[in-house]
Amino acid sequence: NAGVTQTPKFRILKIGQSMTLQCTQDMNHNYMYWYRQDPGMGLKLIYYSVGAGITDKGEVPNGYNVSRSTTEDFPLRLELAAPSQTSVYFCASSYSGTGELFFGEGSRLTVL
Amino acid sequence: AQSVTQPDIHITVSEGASLELRCNYSYGATPYLFWYVQSPGQGLQLLLKYFSGDTLVQGIKGFEAEFKRSQSSFNLRKPSVHWSDAAEYFCADSGGGADGLTFGKGTHLIIQP
Numbered sequence: 001n002a003g004v005t006q007t008p009k010f011r012i013l014k015i016g017q018s019m020t021l022q023c024t025q026d027m028n029h030n031y032m033y034w035y036r037q038d039p040g041m042g043l044k045l046i047y048y049s050v051g052a053g054i055t056d057k058g059e060v061p062n063g064y065n066v067s068r069s070t071t072e073d074f075p076l077r078l079e080l081a082a083p084s085q086t087s088v089y090f091c092a093s094s095y096s097g098t099g100e101l102f103f104g105e106g107s108r109l110t111v112l
Numbered sequence: 113a114q115s116v117t118q119p120d121i122h123i124t125v126s127e128g129a130s131l132e133l134r135c136n137y138s139y140g141a142t143p144y145l146f147w148y149v150q151s152p153g154q155g156l157q158l159l160l161k162y163f164s165g166d167t168l169v170q171g172i173k174g175f176e177a178e179f180k181r182s183q184s185s186f187n188l189r190k191p192s193v194h195w196s197d198a199a200e201y202f203c204a205d206s207g208g209g210a211d212g213l214t215f216g217k218g219t220h221l222i223i224q225p
Contacts, residue, residue, distance in 0.1 A: 097210025
């Protein structure tokens, strides 16, 4: 049972480059989320989706984009990477919007 | 919007001693409260959750938490900690909405031998 799978686990980007963090879940959850985690700051919501074709901004969406073409996949795109985007990114899914979130193992991104 | 406060950034406890991690929430309606644990380099794992009903909830790994509306608190407890409990602990609140969880900044638990 894979749960939530994120790739890549580690990545180093140069300033101005772009990349996509992949997230897929096999639990048929409608709700999916992207968080970033910075030391001492907890987790902050970047974007979320309540179903295929529907996405919405979270607390810190600037510099990111998402899409949700299928129930399983929720990729996060970084355009024009900046050092401020150095962080650990977590994808999560949920059966219901108010319930338990299931997390992936995270993607550590460094922008130099 | 809801907010979650974890007053303690670091807590050091001796192995075998009891543990209490504090969490305060602020939201008018009935909160949907969670405690998650994160081991180094790992994702977050749910310890327990409270939606309604009995205010003392039991979770995995011997943890429990008590919801106290009068104090806006949802503190996590364990009667006897093990070295493997060393981790980062996060309290979170969904506020009943679909836009994910609001997390506290976390408490780093250190276990002394």
